[in-house]
Amino acid sequence: MYTPIIIIGAPRSGTNMLRDVLCSFRGIGTWPCDEINFIWRHYNINKDTDEFNEGMASEKVKKYIHNKFDLFAKKENLNFLVEKTCANSLRVPYVNKIIPNAKYIFIVRDGVDVAGSASIRWKAKLNFIYSLKKIRYVPFSDLFFYTYNFLKNRLHKLFSKNKRLSFWGPQFKGIHSIFSNYALEEACILQWQKCVDLSEKAFDSMDNNVIVRVRYEDFVLEPSKELMRIMNELDISCKPEKIESVVRIVKSKSIGKGRKNLSKSQLNAVSKLASKTLNRYGYKA
Numbered sequence: 001m002y003t004p005i006i007i008i009g010a011p012r013s014g015t016n017m018l019r020d021v022l023c024s025f026r027g028i029g030t031w032p033c034d035e036i037n038f039i040w041r042h043y044n045i046n047k048d049t050d051e052f053n054e055g056m057a058s059e060k061v062k063k064y065i066h067n068k069f070d071l072f073a074k075k076e077n078l079n080f081l082v083e084k085t086c087a088n089s090l091r092v093p094y095v096n097k098i099i100p101n102a103k104y105i106f107i108v109r110d111g112v113d114v115a116g117s118a119s120i121r122w123k124a125k126l127n128f129i130y131s132l133k134k135i136r137y138v139p140f141s142d143l144f145f146y147t148y149n150f151l152k153n154r155l156h157k158l159f160s161k162n163k164r165l166s167f168w169g170p171q172f173k174g175i176h177s178i179f180s181n182y183a184l185e186e187a188c189i190l191q192w193q194k195c196v197d198l199s200e201k202a203f204d205s206m207d208n209n210v211i212v213r214v215r216y217e218d219f220v221l222e223p224s225k226e227l228m229r230i231m232n233e234l235d236i237s238c239k240p241e242k243i244e245s246v247v248r249i250v251k252s253k254s255i256g257k258g259r260k261n262l263s264k265s266q267l268n269a270v271s272k273l274a275s276k277t278l279n280r281y282g283y284k285a
Contacts, residue, residue, distance in 0.1 A: 004099050004101065005103050007082065008092060010108075011168075014216040022080075030084070035134065038146065050090045050091060054093045080234075103212070109215075115185050116260065118191070118192070121168055121169070190274070196277055
């Protein structure tokens, strides 16, 4: 038997870092690609959003995803299987219905920092190796759909005036028309806000004993202390010296880095848009 650990967080919020640190321990592992959104979306690929509700977790969906989790955990001989797909922050009830025995880590980072960082990703160059690692886990019947959308997205970046992708990250309702009214950095903080707000709403109605809350800034400033707390809350035994060893990769220089990518007027605009959510988590709006 193994325990699924699902990391929930908006893009550019430290989800990769947290996953990699956890998977440094023996018996804890994850898929050898960044995310498995293809698996989570199987049988629901016709939806133009990642905001799935519980009703979309049909029996065949549950069976398919359960099978993928079970096979991978067995193949790798895992005690804990870590999964990190940022789009899951928009559909926690859907995920929880499919994997009801999962434990969750909910990580939140300063939304303004996220907006400054994410806006760069919308214009980033294609990473072929990254894409090839993910394509291995695309269900064969969905391959044409994702290939078409991938090419369409890259062509949009190539020929559009602003040289950005047509979509990136979790697809919340309304994201495809958002640029009619908002600049890129504003779209990024609205994406962050949607991910955080929907996750928080879902977790408010769930058992607190299966949820570990992490503030990104706290983790990178005191990684040993925070990781030990996380491991204790997950009921995973570990030695202090191992904790010290694995957190060597954690750096705090990213705090405030995203904000530096934004002008004063951009900072004011994004802060105003998400002030309520920023204030809830103690971030400066």
